[in-house]
Amino acid sequence: MWEYTDLVKEHFLNPRNVGEVEQADGTGDVGSLACGDALKLTIKVDDKGIITDAKFKTFGCASAIASSSALTEMVKGMSLDEASKITNEDIADYLGGLPKEKMHCSVMGREALEAAIADYRGLTLPMAEGEIVCECFGVTDLEIIRAINESNLRSVEEITNFTKAGGGCGKCEDKLREILQRTVEGKLEWIKPMEKPKKMTTLQKIKKIEDVLEREIRPGLRKDGGDIELIDVDGDFVSVSLRGACKSCAKSQTTIKEYVEKKLRELVLDTLIVEEN
Amino acid sequence: MELHNDAVIYMDNNATTRIAPEVLETMMPFLADYYGNPSSMHTFGGQVGHALAKARDQVANLIGAEPEEITFTSCGTESDSTAILSALQTYPEKRHIVTTRVEHPAVKNLCENLDRLTGHKHRVTRLKVDADGMLDLGEYEEALTDDTAIVSVMWANNETGVIFPVAEMAKMAKERGILFHTDAVQAVGKVPINLKDLEVDFLSLSGHKLHAPKGVGVLYVRRGTMFVPFLTGGHQEKGRRGGTENVASIIALGKACDLAAERMDDENTRVRALRDKLEEGLLAAVPRSMRNGHQTERLPNTSNISFEFVEGEAILLHMNRYNICASSGSACTSGSLEPSHVLRAMGVPFTAAHGSIRFSLSSYNTEAEIDFVLAKMPGIIESLRQMSPFWKGN
Structure with a gap:
């Protein structure tokens, strides 16, 4: 059970400004169905640069819906310059606070607003251009660094609460810790490439596994009219799918365990467990 | 039996049960x-x-x-x-x-x-x-x-x-x-x-x-x-x-x-019939809803239903207004930001996994409670879908 303020509950049960503005001047689409929450914000802007109307459509939990409702109430009547100064903390404050695990809902509101304003101004947002750190939720290092600076984050848990990064398989935790350390110490330049972390992240595992599949394994399988596809990496569990002749081969289990798993353990990580999907 | 709004309709028996x-x-x-x-x-x-x-x-x-x-x-x-x-x-x-x-x-x-x-x-x-x-x-x-x-x-x-x-x-x-x-x-x-x-x-x-x-x-x-x-x-x-x-x-x-030994028959006849009535009623009344799990090789008390394009926590909190207790396999309720590993292993699409609700009955449930839930659920789902950017109508 999440502990919501009365204001969150009220905005969730009676959301304001649901829908889409007709002939919107700016649209912000953030999140996705896969991630579990998504927000489409549409705004109407007059010739003086004032937001005259704002509406939302949200797929998500109570705090995502309440944050969206609050956001639309906040921006109506604001100039674009004023609106672009709204932070996720402002949205959470408007609602009397959000549970810390749900702060990412307010971040989603802020991102949608930025996207809608950028859309109106015909700009592209720089945030999406960073390097993906959290594979599960597609969060970039730039987004993480920004959240750390803006919301004064001091732990990996807080980063997850605000950006969702690290909230899936959890395998990017070491990388998050490293980003946190550097950002807090002020040593990390925004665009400077990351140093190689000590432990392998999921992303690195995927890249390395793909590489070994391509160089070492596929050529052999293809000779027999088969193929292999990497489906998923969940911790040390590597999920693959055999294709072509391999798929119906009676020895497919042996192929996976004796050949694929052995090679991957030898060349990538000796703790990997290969499963057929 | 007359239902009161303050009476809890408990359909979360796979989480825990009342002490008899x-x-x-x-x-x-x-x-x-x-x-x-x-x-x-x-x-x-x-x-x-x-x-x-x-x-x-x-x-x-x-x-x-x-x-x-x-x-x-x-x-x-x-x-x-x-x-x-x-x-x-x-x-x-x-x-x-x-x-x-x-x-x-x-x-x-x-x-x-x-x-x-x-x-x-x-x-x-x-x-x-x-x-x-x-x-x-x-x-x-x-x-x-x-x-x-x-x-x-x-x-x-x-x-x-x-x-x-x-x-x-x-x-x-x-x-x-x-x-x-x-x-x-x-x-x-x-x-x-x-x-x-x-x-x-x-x-x-x-x-x-x-x-x-x-x-x-x-x-x-x-x-x-x-x-x-x-x-x-x-x-x-x-x-x-x-x-x-x-x-x-x-x-x-x-x-x-x-x-439990005494009630085993009741569980497999009356409770099963209540479960089936609830499940069939919901699937018929709510478009784009589906059962998760084999129809017959299943416990008599459990029904897991996905309502596409809406999110489980939001559904549960609307149900909570009517004192209906159930669970969800959605990310927001799992505490891990990812939907249930069970539904993912079954290949339930994300459009449905986030909107899954588990009803789990016990011999304490009544037909009046089932009717009440059947009356309330379609409206809850509809109101959330009206808000969802992915919902394009039936």
């Missing part, structure tokens, strides 16, 4: 008056020991076991850990374990941490499930090897209610000389179990899933099975589980097992 009034009555004297230690020499404590013995008989009766095969624990999770770690210590040279991708976290997370717990590297095979949540016995047979120490497969899934063919799987393991454990926490009391007819070596059950209190569980260990305790200490439970017994709760569990 008869059970509460039976256990109370052991909290209030008979507080002796069953291990004591004096009559005051010794009589408590007799009450424990009776509870052991009652549990054994429900699952077709011998009293000496019953060990009381603190919960289902402890029973699961005890069984699996015992098997791995019994056969330290065997380094393989077979389980499924849809196990309860009690087994799933244990299997992910075996290396740390035992100090050895283990190979874990997690069997796949199909779209109905069913296993492929061919894959299972191939997975069994001479290196396999134990198979751990749940009897029934907590999220979907899907029942696995435990009898056949245990037999196949036995033929290969492999120990077999089943987490039957959701199955005990809902489907008949007779361990005398089965080749199961270990079985876990939990009190609070069958109208006994939280904090008591059972590990069944087949007579003659090698056993290494998880909690060592005093000589309680014949040395199989150290620690002073949770007397009142164990006695409650005994009574609850008697009640």
